[in-house]
Amino acid sequence: MSTIFSKIIAGEIPCHKIAEDENFFAFLDIFPLVMGHTLVIPKKEVDYIFNLDDETYKGLWLFAKKVAPAIEKAVPCKRIGIAVIGLEVPHAHIHLVPLNRIGDINFTAPKLTPSNEELFAVGEKIRKELTMNN
Numbered sequence: 409m410s411t412i413f414s415k416i417i418a419g420e421i422p423c424h425k426i427a428e429d430e431n432f433f434a435f436l437d438i439f440p441l442v443m444g445h446t447l448v449i450p451k452k453e454v455d456y457i458f459n460l461d462d463e464t465y466k467g468l469w470l471f472a473k474k475v476a477p478a479i480e481k482a483v484p485c486k487r488i489g490i491a492v493i494g495l496e497v498p499h500a501h502i503h504l505v506p507l508n509r510i511g512d513i514n515f516t517a518p519k520l521t522p523s524n525e526e527l528f529a530v531g532e533k534i535r536k537e538l539t540m541n542n
Contacts, residue, residue: 411498412497412499413433413447413449413497416435417449417451423436423438424527424530424531426478426479426534426535426538427471427474427475427478429471431450431464431467432448432451432471433449433450433451434446434448434449434471434504436527436530436531438527439519439520439521440520440522441503441505441514441515441517441520442485442506442507442508443506443522443526443530444479444482444485444506444530445503445505445506446504446534447502447504448471448472448501448502448504449468449502450464450468453499454499454500455498455500456494456500457501457502459500468500468502472490472502476488476504477537478537479506480506482533482536483530483533483534484506484508485506485507485508486507487507488505488506488507489503489505489507489512489513490502490503490505491505491513491515493515
């Protein structure tokens with residue numbers, strides 16, 4: 409059975425895509441901790457990040473490393489925090505979260521509920537930075 413992330417990759421569920429290559433996909437979390445919160449996933453559907461084969465594991469982190477600086481430039485923050493939790497969706501993923509304070513990466517805090525327009529605007533800013541730096 410396909411995960412929600414596999415359905416996003418396939419275009420069956422809309423998303424605010426940030427970046428994509430043949431193996432990896434990055435998109436905005438629609439219920440972010442803070443604006444700019446981005447999920448980075450392998451296209452290969454594997455539940456647990458430590459069950460990824462070595463090549464995919466390394467590639468996922470390198471892909472996240474390309475996306476993070478664009479988020480940092482597009483969203484005012486001190487740095488980009490990283491979290492790998494893996495309990496919410498059975499598809500390996502990395503959370504990239506703009507941080508100004510430690511509480512910005514508190515997954516028990518209430519999530520934001522931005523409008524589609526707000527997500528589109530922040531996604532555009534991140535994509536612009538990504539394009540400028542590649």
